[in-house]
Amino acid sequence: MIWYKEQIDDDIVVSTRIRLARNISGLPFPRVMNAEQKQKAVSTVRDAVIGGNSTLASMFDFTDINALSDMHKQSLIEEHIISPELAEKEGGALLRSNDGTMSIMLMEEDCIRLQIIRGGLCLDEAWETADKVDDVIEESVEYAFDSEFGYLTSCPTNTGTGLRASVMMHLPALVMAGNISKVISSAGRLGIAVRGLYGEGSKSYGNLYQFSNQVTMGNSEKEIIDKLKNIVNQIVSLEKQTRESIKKNNGEELEDKLWRSYGTLKFARKISSSEAKTLLSDVMIGKNMGIINTGASLTELMVMSEPAHIAESAGKQLTSAERDKKRAQMLRENI
Amino acid sequence: MIWYKEQIDDDIVVSTRIRLARNISGLPFPRVMNAEQKQKAVSTVRDAVIGGNSTLASMFDFTDINALSDMHKQSLIEEHIISPELAEKEGGALLRSNDGTMSIMLMEEDCIRLQIIRGGLCLDEAWETADKVDDVIEESVEYAFDSEFGYLTSCPTNTGTGLRASVMMHLPALVMAGNISKVISSAGRLGIAVRGLYGEGSKSYGNLYQFSNQVTMGNSEKEIIDKLKNIVNQIVSLEKQTRESIKKNNGEELEDKLWRSYGTLKFARKISSSEAKTLLSDVMIGKNMGIINTGASLTELMVMSEPAHIAESAGKQLTSAERDKKRAQMLRENI
Secondary structure, eight states, X not given: OOGGXXXXXXXXXXXXXXXXXXXXXXXXXXXXXXXXXXXXXXXXXXXXXXXXXXXXXXXXXXXXXXXXXXXXXHHHHHXXXXXXXXXXXXXXXXXXXXXXXXXXXXXXXXXXXXXXEEESSOHHHHHHHHHHHHHHHHHHOOBOEETTXXXXXXXXXXXXXXXXXXXXXXXXXXXXXXXXXXXXXXXXXXXXXXXXXXXXXXXXXXXXXXXEESOOSSSOHHHHHHXXXXXXXXXXXXXXXXXXXXXXXXXXXXXXXXXXXXHHHHXXXXXXXXXXXXXXXXXHHHHHTTXXXXXXXXXXXXXHTSHHHHHHHHTSOOOHHHHHHHHHHHHHHHO | OOGGGSOXXXXXXXXXXXXEEEXXXXXXXXXXXXXXXXXXXXXXXXHHHHSTTOTXXXXXXXXXXXXXXXXXXHHHHHTTXXXXXXXXXXXXXXXXXXXXXXXXXXXXXXXXXEEEEEESSOHHHHHHHHHHHHXXXXXXXXXXXXXXXXXXXXXXXXXXXXXXXXXXXXXXXXXXXXXXXXXXXXXXXXXXXXXXXXXXXXXXXXEEEEEEESOOSSXXXXXXXXXXXXXXXXXXXXXXXXXXXXXXXXXHHHHHHHHHHHHHHHHOXXXXXXXXXXXXXXXXXXXXXXXXXXXXXXXHHHHHTSHHHHHHHHTSOOOHHHHHHHHHHHHHHHO
């Protein structure tokens, strides 16, 4: 099931992502490929995944990115299935599993960007799946590999394992307590990069932060994953402690704030994308802490409230003001 | 029925009040009376209203103000049945009709302060009622009256007719459009005093304004009432026009704002007295304009959300924080 529908709202960890970057031996990196080389690379990988000999054949569908509407591309970006870069690339393609958990971007920065994305914290399981799919592809495709450097990639920051392991965390209490920047800089010193999911710069809406390994070389995949897991677990504890402390010292103020956000979601007639994240984050912490009892899938509503998803549900392009109305309606009906 | 339960939320005029100030011939004004004189004055008026010969006898109850708890006195002030001044006075008393529409304060600034208070705009009817009650009292009590000045009162601003006619108006659109101070100063030039009902200085919560005649002498009661009625009707038109114009130019923003207030009333866990007024005013305009369909009596909820009413419903004195919680609960249950 696609990550945001897994209904793991009661977890501090919203989702786990494993990404492997691979290139094809004997072919240049996509940015310097000509059209013919791109076609060849795409068909090579496509055949490896959905060709007659592949054990994955029945699980994946192939999509030519340039054949998709802008709205559909944007919607895939909002679901983290493709990157904004792929949407822009000439000759880009996507192999995607029917259950939505696995996707392979072709001709993005690297020839192959294999991604496993799942709800909750499941780094080991996601890594195992990625490793298996990688093995299937490798049966038919010779990867660009160097015995000293490991897997070769377009950008040296991915060279080595080609592995980027990421965990998306919902950290409202650390944000409320003003401790999030301390957490981010501590993680940075330990080799973990952190970025807010929504919003730009230091301003993040929805209190969602993505933690991922900075270094891909010099450690094994298992070491990279264990280190990230270790740090994530520490941050989970810290968030939990902070929630308890807020509950103890400002419980009534917190309860009031969270219920007000629920009331706004339930009745407002215009809600911007950034406000939706903030309100949904409040309801999510309320649900986590047993304050607000709702069956709504809040992570899913965060994705559904993104601009292209709103436009898709309306079946047409909308102005920003029209989207705000449509978004408020969707949230009212689903919260 | 007591004014705020009349459910006239769909009117711009919330309530009408007629007040007559009278004193007793041969007795000084209350502020210079001794205890014995006060007792005599009280029993004279009490007998006139509920004595054996009075046609009003079965309609009124007598209450010694000093026998009431502070909470109860405060609650009567919040319902505009007595004034804050009466609550403080030694020897003060109250005659109140069973239906809550008529009250007579004894030994306030003047010996007799007769008040008729009703929901909606009904200056003529309220004046007729006041005039009848006044006549009944006058059958047994000789009023302090001067052929040149008219009825004599403790403060010269009431001398003459002793009449203060007041109308409470809900003017959210004029406030939103930034035109309320213009309305207030225009009314002032026409001899009409205006004050915000809740809040101090120029800051008024709940957009409720009381309009009343400044001058009590030199005009007949009918002239005073007709002038006030005329000005009130002009302001009603102005408020209606402004509502239409806001609806036309900013209808969606307005709708969103009003529904958000409804959502806050429906879900918040702590609401201050002033915020309650603001939110209820929003829902009231929403109900008036056909945007929000609610059976709740919003004027009643404004009174019920006042501090002493909250304490009374809890049956004990509460801290401000406790009241905010209790108020939010009461509003959630009744909105």
